[in-house]
Amino acid sequence: MTKILKHRLFWPAAALVSLLAVNIIANQSFARITMRDGQLYGALIDILRQSAPLMLVALGMTLVIATRGIDLSVGAIMAVSGAVALTIIDSSPSPGSLGTVAVAVVVALLVSLVLGAWNGFLVSVLGIQPIIATLVLMLAGRGVALLITGGAITTVNSAPLKFIASGYLFILPFAFFISVAAIATVGLLERRTALGVLTEAVGINPEASRLAGVRARGIKWSAYVASGLLAGIAGVIYASNISAADANAAGFLIELYAILAVVLGGTSLMGGKFSIAGTVIGVLTVQTLGSTILFFGVPSAQSPVVFAAVVILVVLLQSDLVHRTAKRVWSQVRAEFTSSNQQDTEVAS
């Protein structure tokens, strides 16, 4: 029992499970999953599907944070990626063909890769503070996206594009499989090779790891490249979801939700040790919280307050200080309870 309690993922998972439990108890329809035409539907399936963009962005953010960095530009990269892909599809004579969509997605991802590489260059080669280096693209990127779309929302009618976010594979949404593939790829690369250990080494002590022969520059750089690429995929999913490139709204504030998800998953913003599984739990928690607010019908004006309150609660739940205090208070209460119990027995006898 204590071993489970001590596990670093216990409290993040407990938060997610209790959030789900509250929803299911309060609202029967939350847990309802229906099968239609061999495809599953329901609020829980929606969470899996809708969380895909945040999942990808948060995975990239986890790697960047592990190197003691931060990537604020992910939302803007999403906007650029979606704008590039949709503009290509929109200007093609056959927007509905698989080839067009494939080309558009590949080009969008290449652009995202380059943007990620630019961030990595600023941070790892020029040594600019990550928060400033990525702020450049955060501000400029959305402008670039608006330039590409000409300030309007580019709408396309393309079945293959729509499939990416809204399609189904077997009985589950295709977007969920993209999430799973990304989690598996990042997980395997980081945990089945030495890359993860090296990343943590760079994050814990860049200087020591450099002296020990770790190529810190390359590892940092690759983290930003990965983050850019993952944000690019997220941008394509976002655009696919609405069949439109909305340069103003795509990925707006997602960098903050991604950082939140990473922290809820137990990874420290100080860098070093990181947890892919924790981030996955963190993303699902953030997404579930969004659905919770909707299902409880919290008025729009109050919903940010509810969101913040739950986040604080979850963070407190994970805090070591709170655990120690709770333990101390609990043992005092128990001690008093047993002593008063003894007095009661004495009086009774």
Added chain:
Amino acid sequence: MRKSFLSTIAMAGATALALAACSGSTEPGTTNDPGTGGNGDELITVGFAQTGSESGWRAANTQSMQTAFSEDNGFKLVFNAADNDPAAQIAAVRSFINQGVDAIVIAPIVSDGWDDVLQEAKDAGIPVILEDRTVSASDDLFATWVGLDFEREGVYAGEWAAEYFGDTPTRMVVLEGTTGSAPANDRAKGFNDAIAGSGIVTIDSQTGDFTRDGGKSVMEGYIAKYGIDGIDLLYAHNDDMGLGAIEAIEAAGGKPGEDIIIITIDAVRDGMQALVDGKINYIVECNPLLGELVAGIVKDVVAGNPVDKEYFVEDQKFTQDEAAAVIDSRLY
């Protein structure tokens, strides 16, 4: 850099044209526009501080202003788009004052913080005309305001819904605009006033932030919560959220416009197309083509003619059939 380079060229061109106009107008009668202020045939220099280019609505609005403030109409337009940065917009207005323009038109990004710069304009004797949005500054700091009545838009939408459903018990969900924004507040109020006494009951109302993605994800939540069968009517505060909701309804196997009646506001091209396709049932326009009206008012203000303190632009309303008739002729 590029922007200032272009504007330099534009200004040089405008000056050349103005000179040409001056030299060519030695004989009387070349001015066929009686409203061009006291200086006869001279162009009225107008600085226009636009919010930015955040939406299709805004793009159409800019286009309309640029067309109306053309040199053919007797204007020289100095245009600035502030990319939704209030500080940049105030800086732009200040630069208009320094350039000594004849009038300034502002589409304020935010309503607060305008007192100082408007006072400066007043001290310089430059009239300010507000377009689209308003400011919290004192009334005497600007000449007039031209814009839309969001509450009226909500009333139009609500009247149609009330007539369509009558006393029939109707379960309505609402996709609100950005929480606290004037269009969201006023469109909700107008609609609710108009449906009072009908069988329409609001079963849920959440913000979709005026975006397609917001509209889609909130609608997915509604569908998971109530089912397609549990919702009769959707009122979205703008077309984009309605378009997102349509995606959600279709993904859940429903028929938008039939299983769920949909009313939106804006009448942008994609929205009108959905209306023609039968996926939306009714759209109230939020007309961005304010240019002509603003240009006329600017002429009056510069000429010293009395103007009202506010001008509301009448919005149109479209059913599916009406939309089909006008969609090809619409400018945005």
